[in-house]
Amino acid sequence: MKDAFSKYASYLNDLNDKRERVVKASRDITMNSKKVIFQVHRMGKHNKEQVLEKAEKDLAVVMNQYMSRLVKELQGTDFWKLRRAYSPGVQEYVEAVTLCNFCKTGSLLNLDEINASLRPLSDPSTEPLQINVPDYLLGIADLTGELMRLAIGRISGGELEFAQKICRFVREIYRELTLIAPIMDDSWDMKTKMDTMLQSVMKIENACFSVHVRGSEFPGSEDANFSLLGGLEIE
């Protein structure tokens, strides 16, 4: 009995150690992905390229430094077994990558594309880390919250067109996700996110609505008023 239990003990020790390492890697990914997202929010009318360039550079660091650590830990059945341990980090990473990509190209970065970008991290002999569909979708759900912030910010920055574009994009995502949310692995988690997402969508729509309805009541030179606005907004 003792022999058998020392075997179980070492199994449990290894598993717990690994789980701890994965949790740590996941936390680092979350933290640094958040920084990237904040960087994207610093975007203004004139510094777009600059800001995005820096964000992409930071993102590359996240991938090479932190995602690679996660990749090295996870093998075979670990992807699902330890999912709870790494899922938050991966979701945040998906959020950051897709946000960056949307600002640059105006489209949604596919899961396949993200996974393809991760492939070089793992060595070819082992199974590569593949982000799973539920984690990707949960990340996309969070993305809409960031896009809402971005849209509101862009409206105040005078980039109406961009805000409109975000609005259409987020609506589309919400529409698609309504079909998918109920059949997801852990649909309960997604349900709460869907509620938040609807709120985000409506916040953007309301902001666009206000501009649309009342914009004409304030005639005057565009630039002059924007500078006036800028002052008000910062206050």
Place this chain on the structure above:
Amino acid sequence: MKSAFRSAICTALEFSLRSLNPNPYRKTLVLLPRYVVVFPAKPSHFTSMASSESGSHAPPSPTVLNLERQFEEFRHQLDDSGNLRERIRSIALEIESATRLMQSSLLLIHQSGPIPEVLEKAKGQIGVLKELYNKLAEIILECPGQYYRYHGDWRSETQTVVSLLAFMHWLETEGLLLHAEAEEKLGLKSSEFGLDTEDYLIGICFMSNDLPRYVVNRVTAGDYDCPRKVLKFLTDLHAAFRMLNLRNDFLRKKFDGMKYDLRRVEEVYYDVKIRGLATTGNTTGEQGDGGQS
């Protein structure tokens, strides 16, 4: 800076929202950033916005198509995994009912049924379980590497199975059913579809919960040597479990419960011994005493 104008707009907006929103309780949605109130727009803005709005009625852009395609793909994938899960669940249900049959025949042990006969009947279900686990393994092999995606769907059933098998094994041999032996009994292979070690350990904890009742009933039926045997086994088992570094999870909780089983068996043993009932196993009984301290 909250002007009457703004709040008037707010209410108007809220009303329109109420009628449009399928969930009318959500009032918090009205977020009007301050700058919106004084936001300027030239007619040019209007036209640009109008055109972009109407753009959504035009044929969808490649971006939207790409997005739709991906989500449709996801829907197929998730539908497939949903179907797989249904199949797994239906087998888990069958496992559960087979387990229940096994358990009910095993319960006769408390009514002093002759052990070999009771075991014989209970063992009849092992073949059924083996077959069901075989089916389960086949399903899981369809999606390699995803064992733990669906693990939750047969977990608790498997823990019960382990507890019953271990109890039967103990009745036969007075020893612990090891992980590898349990796998073998169920026809599982670690390389493909194995028995999760934590499930095994939890099952063993469940078995320990059954032992106090068994001891009590055996003593009532006149088997005074039984407490000594069970006590020795449980003491060893408890010591073995203490070798594990457990996390604060379900297994830990179950293990923490084991000491109450141990204490109950100790009490029974004490009761029997102090009255001089356990005459036959006196010498070995003292060994048991030594083991527990």
